[in-house]
Amino acid sequence: MTVLKRIPTCVILTVNLLALSLCLMLLLPSSPALAADRVSDEYLTGYVASILERDLHWERNSYTLKIVNGVATVTLFKDDPLRREAADKQLRTIDGLQKVSIRVKPADTAKPGAISRVTGITGETEGFPTGDLFRPLLADPKQPQFFVTMGRFSTPGIRYTMASVGFGETFGLYRFFGSREGDGLQLSVEGALFAQFNMSTPSHDLINADYTIGIPVTYRHGDDSLRFRVYHQSSHLGDEFLLSGTAPKRVNLSYEALELIYSREWRGLRVYGGGEYLIHKEPAELRPMIAHWGVEYRYSDPILLGGRPIAGVDMKSLQEHKWAIDISAKAGLEFGSPSLGHRSLRIMAEWYKGFDPRGQFYNRKVEYYGLGVSLGF
Numbered sequence: 001m002t003v004l005k006r007i008p009t010c011v012i013l014t015v016n017l018l019a020l021s022l023c024l025m026l027l028l029p030s031s032p033a034l035a036a037d038r039v040s041d042e043y044l045t046g047y048v049a050s051i052l053e054r055d056l057h058w059e060r061n062s063y064t065l066k067i068v069n070g071v072a073t074v075t076l077f078k079d080d081p082l083r084r085e086a087a088d089k090q091l092r093t094i095d096g097l098q099k100v101s102i103r104v105k106p107a108d109t110a111k112p113g114a115i116s117r118v119t120g121i122t123g124e125t126e127g128f129p130t131g132d133l134f135r136p137l138l139a140d141p142k143q144p145q146f147f148v149t150m151g152r153f154s155t156p157g158i159r160y161t162m163a164s165v166g167f168g169e170t171f172g173l174y175r176f177f178g179s180r181e182g183d184g185l186q187l188s189v190e191g192a193l194f195a196q197f198n199m200s201t202p203s204h205d206l207i208n209a210d211y212t213i214g215i216p217v218t219y220r221h222g223d224d225s226l227r228f229r230v231y232h233q234s235s236h237l238g239d240e241f242l243l244s245g246t247a248p249k250r251v252n253l254s255y256e257a258l259e260l261i262y263s264r265e266w267r268g269l270r271v272y273g274g275g276e277y278l279i280h281k282e283p284a285e286l287r288p289m290i291a292h293w294g295v296e297y298r299y300s301d302p303i304l305l306g307g308r309p310i311a312g313v314d315m316k317s318l319q320e321h322k323w324a325i326d327i328s329a330k331a332g333l334e335f336g337s338p339s340l341g342h343r344s345l346r347i348m349a350e351w352y353k354g355f356d357p358r359g360q361f362y363n364r365k366v367e368y369y370g371l372g373v374s375l376g377f
Helices: 002-006 009-027 032-037 041-055 079-092 114-119 239-243
Strands: 063-068 072-077 100-106 122-128 148-155 159-180 184-198 205-221 222-236 256-265 269-282 289-298 310-319 325-336 343-353 365-376
Touching: 041 063, 041 079, 072 079, 079 100, 159 205, 159 365, 184 256, 205 239, 222 239, 256 289, 310 343
Parallel strands: 072 100
Antiparallel strands: 063 072, 122 159, 148 159, 148 365, 159 184, 184 205, 205 222, 222 256, 256 269, 269 289, 289 310, 310 325, 325 343, 343 365
């Protein structure tokens, strides 16, 4: 008692209040709003998107998602009551979400303008969209993508095992949505590196590397799509190849080009065609016109370990080569989602015959075949 009498009354009251507060904190459940503050909107956005696309199999371009302060708003472009009900039930179990609202994009009852009637473009936009509106060309050797191929290469007097690698992708910057799901107009930026190695040499010599960077504008309206692209390419020989004593006289191949390709899809079949025009080139005597066309087929049902059969033939004809036709053919299996903007893996056999599409060797005829793996994002 003597010790307690020496402690000031205000200190005793403070200790009692702290003890009471601690007991209340332990006995009462924490507020949901406080728990939500510990989970960021960015984390919730990624988590909700993964549930919608991976678990519920929603297509990435079939909805928009916004989460602000733990409140999620999901907008469907086309009404599907069963999908809405399943999503609502599953999303409400996520810790940190304060509220879930799933709505359907209302029909535009206003009279559209002339441009909107023709193009189908609405006023809705999105920055940094996923995927692209123009499906990547399956068999084009210069399509920006991640891949590795091993095969047999031959040109008059030369034969060796060749490894080809590619690193590249198209990154969406801005999209104007169309009136139908999957339609729209998109501005992107793309870059790629394509390199070839002679695997028959002791040090696996780097033969050539091509670098491309471009700005594509893509458009889709139903089964029709377009790609207009301005891009630059430069080519560089490998140092080991230059020191081998077998390298030809170096040509500094570099150019900028305009490209326009139209594509039409019908069920699993796709045809496309267009061309390019070199607007600035080195060597200066390069003839500028290129014709480009092809056909692709994608089977919708899996046949082996979840893989779907795919095949494509891509053809180019250059004015520089007096319009001789270069043929690239690929066929194999695709794993993952077939929808645009979703990840996939392709295993394909390939064959090419024509003028070399790589670097300064553009004036020599080559043939190669092999097996490759490519990734799509």
